[in-house]
Amino acid sequence: MKEETVKLIVILLGVASTLGIYSILYKENKVFRFFEHLYLGLAAGYSISAAWNDILRPQWWTLMMIEGRWWMLFAIPAAMMFYMIYSKQNSWMSRLIFGLFLGATAGQTFQAFAADYFPKFRTAASKAVMDLPEVNQPGAYGLTPFSAALNNVLFMVILASVMTYFFFSFEQKGKVIPSVSKFGRYTLMVAFGALFGSTIMARMSLLIGRMYFLIHDFVQVQLLHMQ
Amino acid sequence: MNHATWPARVILIVISAVIVWTVIAAQRGKKLFIRRIPGLTAIDEAVGRAVEMGRGILLSSGLGGIDVVTLQALAICTNIASAAARYGTKVQMPIYEAALLPIAEDAISSAYNKAGRSDAFSSDDVRYLSNQQFAYAAGVAGMIQREQYAATFLFGTFFAESLIMAENANMVGAIQVAGTPSTTQIPFFIASCDYVIIGDEYYAATAYLTRQPTLLGSMIGQDRVKIGILVTVMLGFLLTMAKMPLVKNLFEDKDMPAASYYSPAKGGK
Amino acid sequence: MFQVQHGAALYTHLAGAAVVSVILFFALTLVPTKLRRPLIMAVTFAAGLFYALEFFWPVSGPESDQKNFLTSYIKPFSDITTVLQSFALGLGVYSLVSIHMRKVARTQSGWAYSLVLIVSMIVMVIAHIGKEYIKSPWVHQLNEFAYSGLMKSLDATMFSIIAFYIVSAAYRAxxxxxxxxxxxxxxxxxxxxxxxxxxxxxxxxxxxxxxxxxxxxxxxxxxxxxxxxxxxxxxxxxxxGVGGLATALRLWLSLERGSYFEEEL
Amino acid sequence: MRIPQLDRRVLYMLLALVVSIPLLVNVPLPPPAITPPTKSFYETIETVSTDPKTKDKLVIISCNFGSGTLAENLSQLEATLNLIVSKRMKFAIFAFNDPQGRDLGGSTAQRIADKAGYKYGEDWVNWGFRPPQGIQSLLKAMVNDLHGALGTDVKGTKLSTIPVMANYKKADDVGLIIEYAAADTVKYWVQFFQRAGTTPIATLFCPTSVMANEAYPMLETGQLQGMLVGLKGANEFETLMKRPGFATRASASLSYSHLLIILLIILGNVGMIQDRKRQQGATK
Structure with a gap:
């Protein structure tokens, strides 16, 4: 096949699958169902190939058979333990290998926690209020000392009230705590609204990408031969 | 931070000790209180609705691999499955990460066993779908549209596909409860689901649903740690105000001049 | 003992390792029921301890290359867990294929879709693994069709469909x-x-x-x-963060009596 | 006038139209406001490329996106790479989250590099893809030994034999990291690479606009020195560089689709208030 023919078929397949998937927007139908199963099949095939091409071959097979690290063979019995779930008597062995993964994940949590949260604790704990210089650093939006201080106080108030909202070990009653936690809930709503609003742009960008494919790559270039 | 600094060692060990201590205290029979969490109370209601309507329930443990978040999701799903099994409602659970399949199948089938309904469990109900994000979403969307579930429960790590799943379930009129530590997805769950479990309510869920001493103890421990963090941070804030930035030094990792060094205001040029 | 081998020596070593594997595997099946749970707990704890110790243990060395006695084992260990996890994919594929094969074999309703799934899976495997080994152009073309033509478009389209859903969700909510x-x-x-x-x-x-x-x-x-x-x-x-840390601690120390550790082994 | 509740299919149709029309015909649009993260992004590249301490160091272009987020990430990549090559900085393409990133990044870099007269192997290199599962340990290893940890480039050539890599051996030889991502992959650089050498490495982030939210705090903590927020950021960057590209064109679609959503929300609320009033009237 000529390269151009291949390219054309690739684009036609792309158009068909795009329209096929979009058809679910009208309602669930046979075309969608076809593409859904096609997709699941391709995805499964892709996972298998990726597992071999990107992981098993370079990190296992090559090391074992070409570089001669024969002890890599022990990966097979270890991995077999996953499959012991299908054995009535020895299904406990799948939990043994699972335990290894579980422990490894748990052990890494300490480092992840320290790396993720310590800088945040520090930021929160070192918000200045007094003696702020006129800040003009990137991201500081050229704040005056007064507004920077105000914003930093607000930061603490929001942080504290949202955290209060998430305390579970006592009944939230009395005068102060319920209103603090209510304020926390309201600021959460502001935050979620903001997240929603700012995500719209990302999702629209995706749609623009797809529409550009349909309009430019398919209609304008392939059908109308525009460049 | 590639390796712990001294403050990090101390703080992490204190945090861990507080949690483990409360867990052990709870296991020894210390009485513990947990306040009402509305989103979690809704789980029973949703299962009840599914029973009334005589249609199935969809569980999803999200897109995580073998990690803390997904194991917690699995624990929540197991609780839901056992409630559903008691009423004899069918539960289906599409799985994302193959390595989780045995453990999920095991958990759900043991939930059925506990309810005395092991006959109702079919291993096809916990099935692997795909470990490709959107193939999984397409598969779940298809399942929802065809099976017309009465209730869907989405717990675990979610990314963009959250809305595809939640909107499709909304179209078929399912009652939906969702919970995720992926904070960015919460607004979409709020828009499409009936009840949303926010933030670390997610980690409180199993404690709340089962009232197991271990879990309750852990939750109380977490609460104490959070209060400790809040107090420390506040203290640091006040000390900074008084020009004694103690806490700043305490959490210091390594001097990090990157921001100021490259900031044009201070003149790298 | 663990030395790199080549040629015939490699094969004898591999054979030896295979025999040892079988023996070890058989030995595991003999572990008495009472010891199974402690064994699982020990493995879980040890795997976690490895990472925890590596992080907590004091380090030495120049500023840019700080390590302790465990640091150099981190990469091999994580490599091997990656490899093991890839092997587990077979579980998923088995589950998927067996459900759909059964549908096709019994010509249950929708069996044709199941057939599509299985065929497309096989095609993808041939194309995507084949392109690494077979130099003939048809494999590459097949890969272009299956991967660039279908898979990539399906991915992008399914992702972009969220734009529509976000509009209906916003309008309603x-x-x-x-x-x-x-x-x-x-x-x-x-x-x-x-x-x-x-x-x-x-x-x-x-x-x-x-x-x-x-x-x-x-x-x-x-x-x-x-x-x-x-x-x-x-x-x-x-x-x-605290919730995650607490859950990790419970799992690591096997404090949890959650569903998956409760049953008799 | 009574406003009816719209069927979701009508909403979908409207959206498709609003997005496609600006792609077909030129629709007028006011220029965007340049936001501080974009400005700081631009200035960081300026600073790194002129500071004698950093200007000869390597730039890591980390392409962790696939074809799904092409509209956002690829326009960011094009806009920023154009600036990098005009500063004659040497760069390396790298991907660890999605193998597509290697190909998309590689082909884009090839195109831009060819135009600028860059030679592969002498001015730039493509390190290729490494699986995400082992990325933490890989980055840790890269801190002290880029050549050993990475091994080969995308074509299988040993890094130690590639001329451009001769001077770049460890983290201290890296002057700038730019991460283009559809996920929160920048955290790996921040956690395991950025501050692991003797001096911290300036790190810039080009996320899809959705991932930007989580990254804002990192700007404040100084973990990131600048950020291009999705297609919008790319559009601002193109405006700043006075070199309009795809992002500028697509931002009309972006603008009008936002407007549509706002109009729909208003319509929905007016309709709801009308319904409520009518119900109150009926009960009276």
């Missing part, structure tokens, strides 16, 4: 029903306007300096994102 819903709506609205040129144009006439700058919509949006959003998200994160 953003109603002034309660205080909370109104706050959500207003905040989302300001951000949306502040993000795009056409929204910014509304307040373009207001000077971007001094007090009046606060009235410009993109500044308001930025203020919400930076000054309201970030402490709120940070507060949620603190809770999640």
């Amino acid at each position: 953003f109603r002034i029903r309660s205080t909370e819903a109104t706050i959500l709506l207003v905040s989302a609205g300001i951000i949306m306007l502040g993000q795009v040129a056409i929204g910014q144009a509304i307040t373009n006439a207001i000077p971007n300096e001094g007090l009046t700058a606060n009235l410009r919509v993109e500044n308001m949006a930025n203020w919400i994102l930076k000054k309201v959003n970030s402490p709120a998200i940070m507060a949620i994160d603190f809770g999640l």
